[in-house]
Amino acid sequence: MRMTKGVEWAVHTLLNLAWLSDDEPVPTARLAAGHDLPAPYLHKQLQALVRAGLLESVPGARGGFRLARAPEAISLLDVVLAVDGDEPLFRCTEIRRCGSVGAACPDGSRAFALPCAVKTAMGRAEAAWREALATQSLADVRAETDAHAPSVASAVRRALGDG
Amino acid sequence: MRMTKGVEWAVHTLLNLAWLSDDEPVPTARLAAGHDLPAPYLHKQLQALVRAGLLESVPGARGGFRLARAPEAISLLDVVLAVDGDEPLFRCTEIRRCGSVGAACPDGSRAFALPCAVKTAMGRAEAAWREALATQSLADVRAETDAHAPSVASAVRRALGDG
């Protein structure tokens, strides 16, 4: 029950693009060098972000990736779902219907008409998690970092800017 | 980013024990037959629940497992952490310090003194998830099932009771 590390890479990479704030596309190699990440694998994650509509890819020479929307319009939930997929944390396989317990229910169709209570309980918790992720945007995280560590923004522009 | 299926098995098994409500220990084989689960693997999950203090194991003939606490005192968070471990969903590897971006921060020790904003944002969401799991007890799920499907309780007693 753990998130893939691609999520961390994706969030930091999107943050770096948000700090650059110009429309110049940045190639994978420079983004990967920004945090010493393996370029091919990061590239794979970036493709997922493109498919999810969070990034725009520019092909050809001097191409690369840029944000497809404003940082205010990209939530952490968007990033997590884009990289890790949108499957629920808890997958109900309806084992309540199986085995001797399931068979001992005389009115199976009526007893199992409503959703499994375990599934709904887990779903409530997951909804709270998603809500908390959805209400935090990339711009919020950027603002929090700017408040605590103002030197990071200029460091990103110095390290990743194409000047 | 998915929960192990052992969680579903553990919750349903604990629920069944809560429905039985007597102090007779139930062996693994009968619990597994209740939902057509592979007995050896379920046995492994039950051991994890014993280590976490949610179940009591009774060795020897006519032995088995029984709840170690009242269903009201067992939260869904307890079950999830017992089976899947208590590692955080999001693991921050501090990549912000690495690479050209990390090196470009002139005052590294000051800029990175406070926790990573990405980590704290993810931590807020995870805290909401844990809170929602912690406030739902096994007794709550049992009550919800009793309200929606009253026949399940008697079915469990009929299928798993040692009568």
Place this chain on the structure above:
DNA sequence: GAAGAATTACTCGGATACTGCGTGTCCGAGTGTAACGGG
């Protein structure tokens, strides 16, 4: 018939293989750039 000891059968507990997904990598298709030649 009752008490005691040995036997037996059943249970938990931990150690051991197998599989699927996350992790890491590679090469081909496509495009913009730049150089080069001709007008």
Place this chain on the structure above:
DNA sequence: CCCGTTACACTCGGACACGCAGTATCCGAGTAATTCTTC
């Protein structure tokens, strides 16, 4: 000197191996019930 063509270098895009955690299983240690023997 300007324009069109050609070649090139760089980028994204998807397809291909590897390792570890989740999945599944087995056998040994320990205990309570049972049975047999003896008084």
